[in-house]
Amino acid sequence: MSQSFQRIRDTQRLPEPLRGGVVAIGNFDGVHRGHQAVLDRALEEAQRRGVPALVLTFDPHPRMVFRPETPLFLLTPPPLKAQILAELGFAAVVEQPFTREFASLDAERFVSEILHEKLGICHAVTGFDFHFGNNRQGGPAYLMDAGERLGFGVTLVDAFRDEGAEIVSSSRIRELLCEGEVAEAAGLLGYRFTVEAEVTGGKQLGRTLGFPTANMALPESTALKHGIYAVRFRRSDGTLHDGVASFGRRPTVDDNGAPLLETFLFDFSGDLYGQTCRVSLFGYLRGEEKFDGLEALVAQMKRDEQEARALLAGVRPLSELDRRLTFANEPA
Template sequence: MTVFHRNETRDPLPPHLKGGVVAIGNFDGVHRGHQSVLNRALEIAAKRGIPALVLTFEPHPRTVFRPDTPVFRLTPAPLKARILETMGFNAVIEYPFDREFSQRSAEDFVHSILSDWLGASEVVTGFDFHFGHGREGGPAFLMDAGNRYGFGVTLIDAFRDENTDVISSSHIRALLKEGDVAEAAGMLGYRYTVEAEVIGGEKLGRTLGFPTANMQLPPETELKAGIYAVHFRRADGTLRDAVASYGRRPTVTENGAPLLETYVFDFSGDLYGQVCAVSFFGYLRPELKFDGLEPLVAQIRRDEEEARALLAGVRPLDDLDRTLCFA
């Protein structure tokens, strides 16, 4: 799959990708609501035998308008692109979003990007998609523009889960803030996953007999501090059961920066410098401060037993979850 980054959006689109079906949206999380839009785009493209593309925006618009409070991203750009590739898209266009872009008119967006640059034959998006300066472009504007520029428009209604609740990225973020990774997985359609480089640490875990792979997550991450049962994927694709601690390590440090420390079961090797993934299956307990290292070690052993038991019974939610978190 081709991913077009910021600078490349100024270059001509390769001819084999022009004239395709374009799904438009931010798609942070690529959750089941987003998937209803994306799967419809894939269906149309397959039926017509033309490329399926995703047009998304980087960075997240809320981060541009409120830089002091950047949004907690469920799927940073590399992970989002990997999920979209897994779904079957031919290309992802990460269009640069800045204040200058936000001032462009809806007409200019349609003319210069959808028509001239992408040559879209069909645009698929959510029923509430708005674009252009002051959000002047909405569904009616887009459908009228499609008639004028010669592309079709498919609008997808809000997706509701089994409880008739509308699935949204903000709701999923709220669940993760509470540590409810199981409920979040039901809305995402796959287990919440993070990717980061394994970095060096104080090696205390190794001294205690529980060596950990340490990962620094983005500072805006608002996952609840605590202990989780997880799957750990190495850079080579190898997958293992593990238990992870996310937080500030109150037993061994004062006001430490949040860190994700993962104890990978039945593994010994060097992971430093590898970009690895951690998928969250269950919340085991909150982060605690212990009175010394001995009770900490005893609790880690109990955490390992509980995580092994939980992970022994997990099954994929669907094909996407199977590919991302099991295969």
């Protein structure tokens, strides 16, 4: 992440050099190709005007506030979302705390207090269907009218459609990941789906079998299909390693355990405990299986390693963002 990029939690503490910028507004969960169409327009507008480019997003996701009983599979938790926005070239992300109190702000107060007074924006860029304020009372027309009154411009970006003319959405990507369709999900994201977590200690069974793994507990709401994946692993120092990962409950050895992501890094030996690392998924190899003993499990793991090595040997970046996240060997 750029040393100058800033994550800001309180709009009242926006540094003075960031005032007067162009702001892209939205949840941007996944920062997928549809979101990138909005974000690219904001970057272009900021460059044209010679002002900072910022993103205004909301944390937690509004669905988690309004429907807390329904777990939401977040594609990009705030730290990873910030990393991606920094790679795209933004100066800062403002992570507006989303509470019931904030949600009760009417549309006029959102525009006048948040956008005009606290952020001092010169231009806003949003999707064509952006709504805001209590009961979603504010919409594109309202925002444009408010901009005329308060002195900022507004750009609305149409829905982005993929090569099959279908709208790219976060919910569609979640559905693909639930089915293990990580290659198709990557096509909509514009980069390989990536998770980030701290490496924790395990039972070290993999080490005794000749396949030591880096274990990462993902959020309970992670609805990724259980199974075996070809992956690329980024250590906290930015170093990349190819590998094969298992996500699930380990039915052969621990059928009642909580889901865990266990990554075997190729050609690596070292201590990763305590490091916050990222795993990018390149291909789904197979589903979870319960083997008749450890010997059969090890034989299958060797086949998985060969298949993952072959798959990863032929991969190419999907985009400049994908190259930065999962191909570059320098720290991101």
